[in-house]
Amino acid sequence: MQEILRLVEKPARYLGNEWNAVHKDHEGRVTIALAFPDVYEIGMSHLGLQILYHVANQRDDTVAERVYAPWTDMEEQMRQRNIPLFALESQRPVREFDLLGFTLQYEMSFSNIINMLDLAQIPLLAKDRGEDDPLVMAGGPCAYNPEPLADFLDFVVLGEAEQALSDVIEVYAEAKAQGLDRYNTLLALSRVPGVYVPSFYQVHYNGDGTIAGVEPIGDVPPVVYKRVLADLDPQFYPTEPVVPFLGTVHDRLMLEIFRGCTRGCRFCQAGMIYRPVRERNRQDLLALAQAALKASGHNEVSLMSLSTMDYSDLSNLLDEFLDRFSCDHIRLSLPSLRADSFSVEQAMKVQQSRRGGLTLAPEAGSQRLRNVINKQVTEDDLLRAVASAQAEGWQSVKLYFMIGLPTETNEDLEGIYELARKAAWAHRYLGVQGKPLNVTVSAAAFVPKAWTPFQWEPQDSMYLLEEKQRLLRNLFSRERRLKLNYHGAELSFLEAIFARGDRRLGAVLLAAHRRGCRFDGWSEHFSFAKWMQAFADAEVDPTFYANRHRRREEVFPWDHLSPGVDKEWLWQEREAAWRQDTTVDCRPTYCSVCGVCQQLPTQIQLAKE
Amino acid sequence: MKYWLRYSKSGLMRFVGHLDMLQTWERILRRAGIPLTFSQGFSPRPLLSLAAPLPVGMSSYAEYLELETREEVPALTKMVTPALPQGMEVLGAVRVPTDVKALMGLIRYADYKVEDLGPEQWTCLEQQLSSFLDKEVVLQEVKRKGGASTINIRPLVASARLEDGALQLRLATGSTANLRVEDFLNQFSLAHANLTISRRELYLEKEGQLFTPFEYITCSYSR
Missing domain, CATH: 3.30.70.580 (Pseudouridine synthase I, catalytic domain, N-terminal subdomain)
Known part of the structure; x- marks a missing residue:
């Protein structure tokens, strides 16, 4: 092994001896390999997997180890020497583990999952696996539509896994003790709330290719609901996080201050599937930060959430944080700002944010379209925020937009340019003279996702997206202070296919794997041509998934996998979008009855009301 | 402090x-x-x-x-x-x-130990090492930040001897002059992939004599 480490770039990706890494004897324990299907630096920046690592290793009867996608140079060495994919801590092959769990964060990592199974020398298809192979499980946001991966996964855990993983471990341990075979172990697991075993459901199709129905085979629940925590119990937070030796994407302590989001932006899957909002209280957060800083040696804390500025006790939290930790030069970072002056005030307290420039996400260029997507930011809010940021010394601002949103017209696109221009001169809005700011606009192509009000909407064709990009490019070329960034429409097209795909895409994934697709999120490895060949190999029409209008009553591949939000409520939101009606934040005082708190044992929890 | x-x-x-x-x-x-x-x-x-x-x-x-x-x-x-x-x-x-100045700027030499030399490599070194040490000028191409350049590496080698089954080296190290072990080994066409190389000590210079960092502090300041 050490011989190979000399030959690869960044060998510190593969060591497994990081501080707080857990090394346990495998004998007599349930063994779990927790896999992130991307390179180490990205995988180690993911809090979710650190939480599960912590939860599993807290149990004496379990050993959890980590595995990331080996970079291509490592893969080459492994394949040359016939070294199977191994878990970092024990360096043992993952195929010797009881359970192999993948986190599904991003559709374009699906090809890496297949490649990792292949590297692990585990049969790719669940039906081909034998009694000695691990059970391959998955969870994470893309698990709300895992159907493109249905052929490859033995089971899926829906929703928050802090408790569900323990349930899985207990059922698995019992099954192992009883000597149950693979089928009966999966049957036992299917009784765990939140567990979905794809092979226990039969999908029937209509003549037009849409789904006629999903039929449970035997005694399994017709709809699997997500698992959700009643509150964010501090015991689930990893106060002894694994500390990497090399720079990762988020190389700092990640402190989750709340889960869920009250906002209800209609394009946002996270805003739907992580409902409801559950905030930690300030004292718990300070204590967790203190303990985790001491145990890790990190010098920076990131206050993580879907919308950190919405934390109801933010001002006090920041004050106390700075009070307690600034003498040790612990930096504080806020991952996202809301476009208002409160946010700028808070960011000013945290000082360093000025280095990177201010990032705001108006998402759409006109008030009309912002109403459609329920992004409740006004131009006035935005310009005031930018102006006060400029007064405080920020020199540049980044604005995030989406193109291809439902109902979008050229006027909305021109609105992006207009808003960027106004932002550059925001100080004039307040009647102050001065030089303009540099504004960078990032325009991502909209990808409709399962379990959002826009799940019925077609994605713009690649041709149309490229037209829109061209239109923006022409507008932005007029002014050198304004910089425009966008990604290729090809990647967004593929994302849209898999985000709302069904089981027939399994054949496409296999074909893509055979053609060498992997690390599709990395532009140097992404090959659209190979993917299109893979669709041709599997005789699947990609536009059926990405660009098709869906009828209201269409059965979706994910209808039987519920985050608790009602499909009918989503349709009502979709109708409201087309009427340009907004929906108020979910708060204890206002409820739009989305279904989550009505159907699941959970409710909104705020740190301070 | x-x-x-x-x-x-x-x-x-x-x-x-x-x-x-x-x-x-x-x-x-x-x-x-x-x-x-x-x-x-x-x-x-x-x-x-x-x-x-x-x-x-x-x-x-x-x-x-x-x-x-x-x-x-x-x-x-x-x-x-x-x-x-x-x-x-x-x-x-x-x-x-x-x-005391910053340690980084004071370092002049480092000792290295090269182990796991094969019998052929050992013989080759036995034959070539003394003639290398007898020379005053040995031009060798070395990799630097900006690319490759050819330099006289001989003055950068303070000592090189075979001892206890290993090659013991003392090479110039630091900001004023530096020779990488790899570049030295290239002179003898030694493939270093299979060798075990370790650094054993660093030296500072004071009045023409070499001291380890700790010795440097003791002899300069203990009196």
Whole structure:
């Protein structure tokens, strides 16, 4: 092994001896390999997997180890020497583990999952696996539509896994003790709330290719609901996080201050599937930060959430944080700002944010379209925020937009340019003279996702997206202070296919794997041509998934996998979008009855009301 | 308060790169609760530096960290040890008078031990080493940041001998003159993939004599 480490770039990706890494004897324990299907630096920046690592290793009867996608140079060495994919801590092959769990964060990592199974020398298809192979499980946001991966996964855990993983471990341990075979172990697991075993459901199709129905085979629940925590119990937070030796994407302590989001932006899957909002209280957060800083040696804390500025006790939290930790030069970072002056005030307290420039996400260029997507930011809010940021010394601002949103017209696109221009001169809005700011606009192509009000909407064709990009490019070329960034429409097209795909895409994934697709999120490895060949190999029409209008009553591949939000409520939101009606934040005082708190044992929890 | 800390880096820690070591050290010292001193300015950094870069993959039993603390830390070694990852060990620490220059700029030589030489490699070295040492000029192409350049490597080799089944080297190291072990071995066409190379000591120079960093402090300031 050490011989190979000399030959690869960044060998510190593969060591497994990081501080707080857990090394346990495998004998007599349930063994779990927790896999992130991307390179180490990205995988180690993911809090979710650190939480599960912590939860599993807290149990004496379990050993959890980590595995990331080996970079291509490592893969080459492994394949040359016939070294199977191994878990970092024990360096043992993952195929010797009881359970192999993948986190599904991003559709374009699906090809890496297949490649990792292949590297692990585990049969790719669940039906081909034998009694000695691990059970391959998955969870994470893309698990709300895992159907493109249905052929490859033995089971899926829906929703928050802090408790569900323990349930899985207990059922698995019992099954192992009883000597149950693979089928009966999966049957036992299917009784765990939140567990979905794809092979226990039969999908029937209509003549037009849409789904006629999903039929449970035997005694399994017709709809699997997500698992959700009643509150964010501090015991689930990893106060002894694994500390990497090399720079990762988020190389700092990640402190989750709340889960869920009250906002209800209609394009946002996270805003739907992580409902409801559950905030930690300030004292718990300070204590967790203190303990985790001491145990890790990190010098920076990131206050993580879907919308950190919405934390109801933010001002006090920041004050106390700075009070307690600034003498040790612990930096504080806020991952996202809301476009208002409160946010700028808070960011000013945290000082360093000025280095990177201010990032705001108006998402759409006109008030009309912002109403459609329920992004409740006004131009006035935005310009005031930018102006006060400029007064405080920020020199540049980044604005995030989406193109291809439902109902979008050229006027909305021109609105992006207009808003960027106004932002550059925001100080004039307040009647102050001065030089303009540099504004960078990032325009991502909209990808409709399962379990959002826009799940019925077609994605713009690649041709149309490229037209829109061209239109923006022409507008932005007029002014050198304004910089425009966008990604290729090809990647967004593929994302849209898999985000709302069904089981027939399994054949496409296999074909893509055979053609060498992997690390599709990395532009140097992404090959659209190979993917299109893979669709041709599997005789699947990609536009059926990405660009098709869906009828209201269409059965979706994910209808039987519920985050608790009602499909009918989503349709009502979709109708409201087309009427340009907004929906108020979910708060204890206002409820739009989305279904989550009505159907699941959970409710909104705020740190301070 | 300024300290020099000697430590080893072996096993899996060999694969942690030089630049990543500073971050690793900051985290170790924070976990150990060492009262670090920070630079002034907008983004304060702890005052830490490493004496000499070590190539990724090479073990060392003589790495030196220079650190500054806000107050005296008499039990430095004892405090740091429990915070060290496997593969690192603190081998000693000295308090350094504040007027001593930065260690990084004082390093002049390093000792290396090259082990696991095959019989053919051994014979080749036995035959060629003395003629190499007899010469005054040995031109050799070496890799530098900007590309390859040809330099006279002979004055950069203070000693090279075969002893105890290994090749023992003392090579110029540091900001004034530097020769990488790899470049030296290339002179003898030794494939170093199968060799075990480790750094054994670093030296500073004072009045024509070489001292280890700790000796340098003792002999300069003990009187």
